[in-house]
Amino acid sequence: MSTSSPVETAGAATATYVDKRLGSNRFLGRNLGKVFPDHWSFMLGEIVLYSFIVVLLTGTYLTLFYKPSMVEVLYDGSYVPLKGVMMSEAYESTLNISFDVRGGLLIRQMHHWAALIFVAAMVVHAFRVFFTGAYRKPREFNWLIGVALLTMALAAGFTGYSLPDDLLSGTGLQIIRGILQSIPVVGTWAAFLVFGGEFPGTDIISRLYAAHILLVPGLILALITVHLMMVWTQKHTQFPGPGRTNDNVVGYPLLPVYMAKAGGFFFIVFGVIALISGLVTINPIWIFGPYTPDQVSAGTQPDWYIGWLDGALRLMPNWETVVAGFTISWNIFIPSVVIPGILFTGLALYPFLEAWATGDKREHNLLDRPRNAPVRTGIGVMAITFYGILWIGGGNDLIATAFDLSINSLSWFLRITLIVAPPIAFIVTKRICLGLQRRDRDKLLHGYESGRVLRLPHGEFIEVHEPINYKELAVITSKTDYSPLPAPEKTDADGVKNKKYLIQKIQHKISHFYYADDVKKPTAAEIEAAQHHAAHDAMLEAPLHEYEDADQISTFHGGVLHHPGMPETNAEQVAQQENRSTT
Amino acid sequence: MTDITPSGHSSDHGNQPERLGYSPVADIPHKPRVTDIDPKAAKRAERQVASMFLLSIIFVILFVVAFVGIDKSTAIYIPVLGVVGALQVALGFTMGVAILLIGAGAIQWAKKLMPDVEVVQQRHDMNSEPEAAAEAAANYQRGKEESGFVRYPIIRRTLIAALALFPIPLIVLLRDLWITPPGESPEEELSRTAWHEGLRIVADGNFQPIRPEDIPVGGLVSALPIDIMEIQEEEHNLNARGKAAIILVRMDPDQIRSQQGDNWDYQGILAYSKICTHVGCPIALYEQRTHHLLCPCHQSTFDLADSGDVIFGPAARRMPQLPIGVDEEGFLVARSDFTEPVGPSFWERS
Ligand code: HEM
Numbered sequence A: 001m002s003t004s005s006p007v008e009t010a011g012a013a014t015a016t017y018v019d020k021r022l023g024s025n026r027f028l029g030r031n032l033g034k035v036f037p038d039h040w041s042f043m044l045g046e047i048v049l050y051s052f053i054v055v056l057l058t059g060t061y062l063t064l065f066y067k068p069s070m071v072e073v074l075y076d077g078s079y080v081p082l083k084g085v086m087m088s089e090a091y092e093s094t095l096n097i098s099f100d101v102r103g104g105l106l107i108r109q110m111h112h113w114a115a116l117i118f119v120a121a122m123v124v125h126a127f128r129v130f131f132t133g134a135y136r137k138p139r140e141f142n143w144l145i146g147v148a149l150l151t152m153a154l155a156a157g158f159t160g161y162s163l164p165d166d167l168l169s170g171t172g173l174q175i176i177r178g179i180l181q182s183i184p185v186v187g188t189w190a191a192f193l194v195f196g197g198e199f200p201g202t203d204i205i206s207r208l209y210a211a212h213i214l215l216v217p218g219l220i221l222a223l224i225t226v227h228l229m230m231v232w233t234q235k236h237t238q239f240p241g242p243g244r245t246n247d248n249v250v251g252y253p254l255l256p257v258y259m260a261k262a263g264g265f266f267f268i269v270f271g272v273i274a275l276i277s278g279l280v281t282i283n284p285i286w287i288f289g290p291y292t293p294d295q296v297s298a299g300t301q302p303d304w305y306i307g308w309l310d311g312a313l314r315l316m317p318n319w320e321t322v323v324a325g326f327t328i329s330w331n332i333f334i335p336s337v338v339i340p341g342i343l344f345t346g347l348a349l350y351p352f353l354e355a356w357a358t359g360d361k362r363e364h365n366l367l368d369r370p371r372n373a374p375v376r377t378g379i380g381v382m383a384i385t386f387y388g389i390l391w392i393g394g395g396n397d398l399i400a401t402a403f404d405l406s407i408n409s410l411s412w413f414l415r416i417t418l419i420v421a422p423p424i425a426f427i428v429t430k431r432i433c434l435g436l437q438r439r440d441r442d443k444l445l446h447g448y449e450s451g452r453v454l455r456l457p458h459g460e461f462i463e464v465h466e467p468i469n470y471k472e473l474a475v476i477t478s479k480t481d482y483s484p485l486p487a488p489e490k491t492d493a494d495g496v497k498n499k500k501y502l503i504q505k506i507q508h509k510i511s512h513f514y515y516a517d518d519v520k521k522p523t524a525a526e527i528e529a530a531q532h533h534a535a536h537d538a539m540l541e542a543p544l545h546e547y548e549d550a551d552q553i554s555t556f557h558g559g560v561l562h563h564p565g566m567p568e569t570n571a572e573q574v575a576q577q578e579n580r581s582t583t
Numbered sequence B: 001m002t003d004i005t006p007s008g009h010s011s012d013h014g015n016q017p018e019r020l021g022y023s024p025v026a027d028i029p030h031k032p033r034v035t036d037i038d039p040k041a042a043k044r045a046e047r048q049v050a051s052m053f054l055l056s057i058i059f060v061i062l063f064v065v066a067f068v069g070i071d072k073s074t075a076i077y078i079p080v081l082g083v084v085g086a087l088q089v090a091l092g093f094t095m096g097v098a099i100l101l102i103g104a105g106a107i108q109w110a111k112k113l114m115p116d117v118e119v120v121q122q123r124h125d126m127n128s129e130p131e132a133a134a135e136a137a138a139n140y141q142r143g144k145e146e147s148g149f150v151r152y153p154i155i156r157r158t159l160i161a162a163l164a165l166f167p168i169p170l171i172v173l174l175r176d177l178w179i180t181p182p183g184e185s186p187e188e189e190l191s192r193t194a195w196h197e198g199l200r201i202v203a204d205g206n207f208q209p210i211r212p213e214d215i216p217v218g219g220l221v222s223a224l225p226i227d228i229m230e231i232q233e234e235e236h237n238l239n240a241r242g243k244a245a246i247i248l249v250r251m252d253p254d255q256i257r258s259q260q261g262d263n264w265d266y267q268g269i270l271a272y273s274k275i276c277t278h279v280g281c282p283i284a285l286y287e288q289r290t291h292h293l294l295c296p297c298h299q300s301t302f303d304l305a306d307s308g309d310v311i312f313g314p315a316a317r318r319m320p321q322l323p324i325g326v327d328e329e330g331f332l333v334a335r336s337d338f339t340e341p342v343g344p345s346f347w348e349r350s
């Protein structure tokens, strides 16, 4: 650098000043050039982060005007229809924010829209992570943090939804009270402690407020920090493609491209939320009216992410048992405590279950294409189907009215579908994945069908197969072939009893379930043979130059066919790692 | 930054940084962009980006103008949106566009003018180097020995016990989240409502006492105890209302198939709790032809002509009935409190 502008000089001076005190250049030197892979689906996590920042900013603004109090006051603000109505101060202050504070409604709606986008983006982000297998070693901890974040996000949404103390949100709280009371043994006391006595009491709003503005966001912030630090140290995964392997990261450096794109994207998300909030009304609490426990409006709907729990409550048969003078409300406890408990536990444990069942101990930095993990993809689609039916159940009254069906038969239909549809979804998804695997294999062997038909000299018609391009080749060859774990022996060679026989047997069964149908990638020899077959095609038309040397294909394009020195099995990789750490 | 190498072809134009050392995967074709080749296009992109930032500034000014200039009660009609608050829409629009343009400018800048060549970095296994692992183990060992954690089993065990117990005060302190009135339990509070013998029933809304003839056959009236407002003033909460709310329905006495007690109706007028026995939503959806009461929350359906029994939906318990009669002035009154708890089930009830 020959000349430097005043900005650069000042920048360098500042960097030095800070570095002398914090040693920051050590970090910057290592990290300003850090490479981030690019893919549209990696922006989902960013949307979550940015909408959370918008939630924090707008929420702070709202705290300046909102009063978390259930004291009854007479409304005298500028919204005419409610003038002279008794209401809680919480509701009154929310009306004031909406009608008397300039821009208050905008901020309220931005807060709500950003919260909805936050949860929605989080769910889709989790799907992306699930279906690509990004949660596999070494990223299992980050998956766990993600599940905790999802739980916290639901808590944040629900506590916030309740704060305006309008008729809708109060009804939601009433349902929560009923759910708490259904917990065996401690439920009644839990409800009384949470509400400070009977429902609705006068404490719940200020308690929810403490949770909503301090406890939950504090936890979310802490968890997000750890989440992102882990993404940073572990480096982001990448989709397979030319030049991309399990051992490298291909993408743009943090400075300047990634920073400009990610930073710019923050403003896009922020701006879009502001635009939507300016134009589209959400949660018009003035229409619902203040909360009172003896009023309800028909067709009430919770925010979208609570809908599935409401659906579960609706679809559950009305079982209740009285044992020794004590009541267990299965009809409430199962759908609102047991089922969500099982789902979230399953979600949290899935990476560990899968790794155990398949014996997969490798590090995975290259993402799976969903088709290459048919059972995982099937399980995901199954869960989505289950969720979707519960969600539809949450709107069964609206659907029944809209299509003029009887609620009764619709509920029965949904109850049966809830049990039957998920397994069907699993089977269908798995079949589709295997079909796609087979097509990939054919493409590797024969190229793709170009659609051009040739007439050979002796009159036969053939369709010309063109070689697939280098990008697709790299993507397809990235598939890792897995085999089921071997069946365990009851006794070893020396006749000693295998103590772990039973557990290994289960493991063997599950890994069989995962991988037995896997369509293997062609070997180099198979590709070669296929090329000979295609030779007369090739002589007539396109030379299959891409396939000249199968060995070279894989090394060159970062595939995992026969990459010299690359572990092909778990055992090999583990052995290599151990070698590396002992030598 | 030694391990950074471009993965695409390098090109000689000025935008692409010079980096040494190609990785073996560098031979991926890379097409230069128009802005890489044509200085005029690059200049155009530069102007585009700058105008986006400039427009953003203008929209911020417009935001302030709208904030000051538009009255908050002005409503305007906008196609699709309908009648909306002018200030709300103006503020949202100007703020949204101002922020959006910063983002759009930055991304345009990155896409058109910053290098678009992907680079490669190597990953390293996540586990630590053997020396670091050995050092950690050595330090742990030293700590274990110096502290005597193993040597002093009594200290160790008492410490573990103390740590296990120390959260107890924090949990005990939560007990007074509900300051329990003397002699009360949740069970008792949930089992009692404001109703008692001779208490007049008033219509919700106008709080007027009700005569039997005020309710036509097929009609439904939401009602409360006459003293509900006094109780609310005294207790400063809506708890009593949440339990005492009832509905009155009148049907042809011949159509009443059963009741929860003998003659708990008055001339075909039946009083039921308004609070759903499922999880507590108030109910007022009544189909007079079938005498069915439908809960709007989860569609539990109760047959009011048949003791309020559940005929469909997730609720497990019938709707509690309140025995009613008239006082000497001919107004409807309760003949007692409910004889079973109203609202959602709970563990202690049988
Ligand atoms: C407050 C909520 C969350 C925020 C702010 C957040 C943010 C992010 C960001 C910015 C990334 C990197 C970019 C990307 O891959 O999209 C990321 C990666 C990741 N997230 Fe999240 N996330 C959240 C919730 C979740 C949830 C609910 C899960 C799963 C249950 C999850 C699991 C992961 C995993 C495993 C990675 C590493 C992915 C990889 O390297 O490919 N996160 N997160």
Ligand code: FES
Pocket: B276, B277, B278, B279, B280, B281, B295, B296, B297, B298, B299, B300, B313, B314, B315
């Ligand atoms: S509250 Fe009435 S059905 Fe659930």
